[in-house]
Amino acid sequence: xxxxxxxxxxxxxxxxxxxxxxxxxxxxxxxxxxxxxxxxxxxxxxxxxxxxxxxxxxxxxxxxxxxxxxxxxxxxxxxxxxxxxxxxxxxxxxxxxxxxxxxxxxxxxxxxxxxxxxxxxxxxxxxxxxxxxxxxxxxxxxxxxxxxxxxxxxxxxxxxxxxxxxxxxxxxxxxxxxxxxxxxxxxxxxxxxxxxxxxxxxxxxxxxxxxxxxxxxxxxxxxxxxxxxxxxxxxxxxxxxxxxxxxxxxxxxxxxxxxxxxxxxxxxxxxxxxxxxxxxxxxxxxxxxxxxxxxxxxxxxxxxxxxxxxxxxxxxxxxxxxxxxxxxxxxxxxxxxxxxxxxxxxxxxxxxxxxxxxxxxxxxxxxxxxxxxxxxxxxxxxxxxxxxxxxxxxxxxxxxxxxxxxxxxxxxxxxxxxxxxxxxxxxxxxxxxxxxxxxxxxxxxxxxxxxxxxxxxxxxxxxxxxxxxxxxxxxxxx
Numbered sequence: 283x284x285x286x287x288x289x290x291x292x293x294x295x296x297x298x299x300x301x302x303x304x305x306x307x308x309x310x311x312x313x314x315x316x317x318x319x320x321x322x323x324x325x326x327x328x329x330x331x332x333x334x335x336x337x338x339x340x341x342x343x344x345x346x347x348x349x350x351x352x353x354x355x356x357x358x359x360x361x362x363x364x365x366x367x368x369x370x371x372x373x374x375x376x377x378x379x380x381x382x383x384x385x386x387x388x389x390x391x392x393x394x395x396x397x398x399x400x401x402x403x404x405x406x407x408x409x410x411x412x413x414x415x416x417x418x419x420x421x422x423x424x425x426x427x428x429x430x431x432x433x434x435x436x437x438x439x440x441x442x443x444x445x446x447x448x449x450x451x452x453x454x455x456x457x458x459x460x461x462x463x464x465x466x467x468x469x470x471x472x473x474x475x476x477x478x479x480x481x482x483x484x485x486x487x488x489x490x491x492x493x494x495x496x497x498x499x500x501x502x503x504x505x506x507x508x509x510x511x512x513x514x515x516x517x518x519x520x521x522x523x524x525x526x527x528x529x530x531x532x533x534x535x536x537x538x539x540x541x542x543x544x545x546x547x548x549x550x551x552x553x554x555x556x557x558x559x560x561x562x563x564x565x566x567x568x569x570x571x572x573x574x575x576x577x578x579x580x581x582x583x584x585x586x587x588x589x590x591x592x593x594x595x596x597x598x599x600x601x602x603x604x605x606x607x608x609x610x611x612x613x614x615x616x617x618x619x620x621x622x623x624x625x626x627x628x629x630x631x632x633x634x635x636x637x638x639x640x641x642x643x644x645x646x647x648x649x650x651x652x653x654x655x656x657x658x659x660x661x662x663x664x665x666x667x668x669x670x671x672x673x674x675x676x677x678x679x680x681x682x683x684x685x686x687x688x689x690x691x692x693x694x695x696x697x698x699x700x701x702x703x704x705x706x707x708x709x710x711x712x713x714x715x716x717x718x719x720x721x722x723x724x725x726x727x728x729x730x731x732x733x734x735x736x737x738x739x740x741x742x743x744x745x746x747x748x749x750x751x752x753x754x755x756x757x758x759x760x
Contacts, residue, residue: 283344284321284344284347284348285459287320287443287459287504287506287512288441288443288504288514289441290322290323290324291320291321291322291323291438291441291443291506292320292321292322292323292348293318293319293320293321293459293512294319294320294321294329294341294344294345294348295316295317295318295319295320295333295341296316296317296319296333296334296337296340296341297314297316297455297457298314298315298316298317298334298337298455299314299455300314301314301315301453301455302314304365304453308611309453309479309480309578310576310577310578311453312576313453313454313455313456313468313472314453314454314455315365315453315454315455315509315510316454316455316509316510317331317332317333317334317337317365317366317368317508317509318331318451318506318507318508318509318510318512319331319332319333319341320445320506321345321348321349322414322438323349324414324415324416324418325414325415325416326355326356326413326414326415327349327353327354327355327356328354328355328356328357328358328414328420329345329354329356329357329358330358330360330436330445330506331358331359331360331361331366331367331445331508332359332366332367332368332369332370332373333365333366333368333369334364334365334368334369335364335368335369335371336368337368337369338368338369338371338372338373339372341369341372341373342369342372342373342376345373351373351376351377352377354377354380355380355381355414356380356381356382356383356412356414357370357373357380357381357382357383358382358383358384358420358436358445359382359383359384359388359392360384360433360434360435360436360445360447360508361388361430361432361433361434361447361448361508362384362388362391362392362395362430362432363391363430364395365508365509366447366508367392367395367396368395370382370392370396371396371398374396374398374401378400378401379402380402381402381403381404382401382402382403382404383404383406383412383422384403384404384405384406384432384434385405385406385407385424385426385432385433385434386405387426387430387431387432388432388434389403389405390432391430391432406422406434407422407424408422408423408424408434408494409421409422409423410422416440417439417440418438418439418440418441419438419439420436420437420438420439421436421437421438421439421498421500422434422435422436422437423435423436423437423491423494423495423498425447425449425491427484427487428447428448428449428481428484428487428488428491429448429480429481429483429484433447433448434447435447435449435495437498437500437502439500441503441504442500442501442502442503442504443503443504443505443506444495444502444504444505444506444517445506446505446506446507446508447507447508448480448481448507448508448509449481449488449507449524450473450505450507450513450517450520450521450524451476451507451508451509451510452469452472452473452475452476452507452509452510452511453472453475453476453509453510454468454469454472454509454510454511455510456511458511459511459512460511460512460513460514460515461511461512461513461514461515461520462514462515463511464511469510469511470523472510473510473520473523474527474582474585474586475578475579475582476509476510477524477527477585478527478581478582478584478585478586478615479578479581479582479615482585482615482616482617483614483615483616485527485528485529485530485531485616485618486528488524488525488527488528489525489528489529492521492524492525502517502518502521503517504517505517505520505521530618530619531585531586531619532586532587532588532619532620533566533586533587533588534564534565534566534588534680535565535566535567535568535583535586535587535588536558536565536566536567536568536587536588536589536590536591536674536675536678537567537568537569537570537580537583537584537586537587537589537590537591538551538554538555538567538568538569538570538590538591538592538593539569539570539571539572539575539580539584539590539591539592539593539605539608540569540570540571540572540592540593540594540605540625540626541571541572541573541593541594541595541601541602541604541605542571542593542594542595542602542627543595543597543602544595544627544658545658545714545743545744546595546627546655546657546658546659547593547594547595547625547626547627548571548743548744549658549659549664549667549715549720550593550625550626550627550653550655550659550664550667551569551591551593551625552569552720552722552723552724553659553664553665553667553668553671553720554591554625554653554667554668554670554671554674555567555569555671555723556668556671556720556723556729557667557668557669557670557671557672557673557674557675558671558672558674558675559671559675560668560671560672560675561671561672561675561676561683562675562676562679562683565675565679568583568587569723569724570583572604572605572608573604577608577611580608581611581612581615584612584617584620585615585617587620588619588620588621588678588680589620589621589622589623589674589678590620590621590622590623590647591622591623591624591625591674592605592608592609592622592623592624592625592638592642593605593624593625593626593638594624594626594634594635594638595626595627595628595634596626596627596628596629596630596631596632596633596634596635597634599631599633599634600633600634600637601626601633601634601637601638602634605634605638609638609641609642609645612645613641613644613645616645616646617646617647618646620647620648621647621648621649621650621677621678622642622647622648622649622650623639623642623649623650623651623652623653623674624636624638624639624642624649624652624653625652625653625654625667625670626638626653626654626655627654627655627656627657627658627659628654628655628656628657629656629657632654632656635652635653635654636652638652639652650674650677650678651673653666653667653670655667661717661719664717664720705718705732705733705754705755706718706754706755707733707752707753707754707755708752708753708754708755709742709744709747709751709752710751710752710753714742714743714744715755716733716736716752718730718731718732718733722736722740722743724743725740725741725743727740733752736749
């Protein structure tokens with residue numbers, strides 16, 4: 283399928299509704315993706331990028347219905363990754379002498395993937411131009427490490443279209459091709475997710491490169507990305523958003539993520555979050571179990587946060603493996619302007635918390651005091667966790683908070699309500715305890731909610747079973 287983009291520009295790419303992984307399995311593409319290839323028909327016929335290698339045959343067949351392949355004068359490769367240049371082998375087998383324009387680094391990458399050093403490569407640098415007739419030129423701008431060393435953008439004069447490569451894109455598949463045609467909430471969620479998970483390590487390069495691009499005084503009337511939608515309605519909005527995200531971005535948000543063996547660390551996470559919210563109701567608090575949540579959603583939340591808390595049970599005197607993997611990924615993403623702290627429960631020793639704290643410091647976070655608790659926290663220790671959350675809320679506040687001498691969380695309850703709300707329930711399968719004082723924030727159950735008011739849709743956070751398997755827990759058991 284071919285889509286008219288503007289004047290003599292046509293989209294000849296491929297939608298991929300089914301793809302759920304990118305960069306191996308490191309990026310979960312929950313909304314699919316697209317591989318955007320563009321055909322320009324001026325006096326010269328130009329192809330900008332191809333598609334992922336798994337669609338090579340379909341791509342070439344579709345391109346043949348749009349133009350005689352022998353009429354292709356130039357092929358522009360903005361980026362040599364397989365999702366951009368994957369169909370080159372299939373295409374060049376039919377037109378092996380067609381000139382390929384790319385950066386010097388791209389030649390090495392293309393040869394590494396396709397093994398055809400005999401192709402007719404032409405190296406371009408920032409400011410180089412290529413005349414394509416009808417008074418129009420292609421202007422090349424190198425963008426190394428956004429996000430590969432070979433990356434570049436291509437600008438078409440006359441039409442004011444910037445073929446932006448991976449910048450300003452999204453892994454987002456929709457039947458519509460333009461930004462003003464799709465759900466705006468979904469679109470910007472995917473833009474932020476894409477920036478946080480792919481471009482964040484190179485944030486410091488974004489503003490200088492955008493400034494360099496704008497320095498050419500070329501009007502950008504449209505941004506044609508390599509993935510997702512094309513920005514034809516107010517393309518400046520995504521440029522402005524990138525400048526904001528690249529400037530050590532943070533919101534008034536704190537994200538906690540953890541892994542747990544016996545639910546003790548999860549109880550700590552809930553209590554710390556309650557303390558944060560009690561001290562600073564303005565702050566957004568998000569909690570994730572790394573074993574059960576989408577990793578890229580967690581990383582996006584971390585990118586948005588001013589502070590993060592990382593929790594783990596101690597296993598063999600080290601942190602849980604999924605926490606270790608997450609910390610390694612966070613280190614690579616090089617988030618800036620964020621504070622962090624470690625927490626966790628332990629039995630015989632508490633090595634996990636110490637290791638997490640050290641890892642956070644090594645990753646460049648400004649770390650605050652960590653918190654360890656032995657075995658399952660009782661009410662007294664849960665209050666210790668809440669107090670830890672209150673302290674962090676004040677320590678990490680973006681503006682001064684009221685005095686910490688505030689009323690207890692349940693001070694507004696009458697004595698009768700306090701007694702009614704105090705009955706804890708225990709899962710008979712996994713022994714997880716529902717404490718009405720704490721509620722279950724992940725499922726939207728507020729602190730102070732008695733068991734008889736908990737929805738029938740409630741599921742045990744530990745084993746996933748329903749209310750029917752819960753029994754009343756006597757006070758002595760706590």
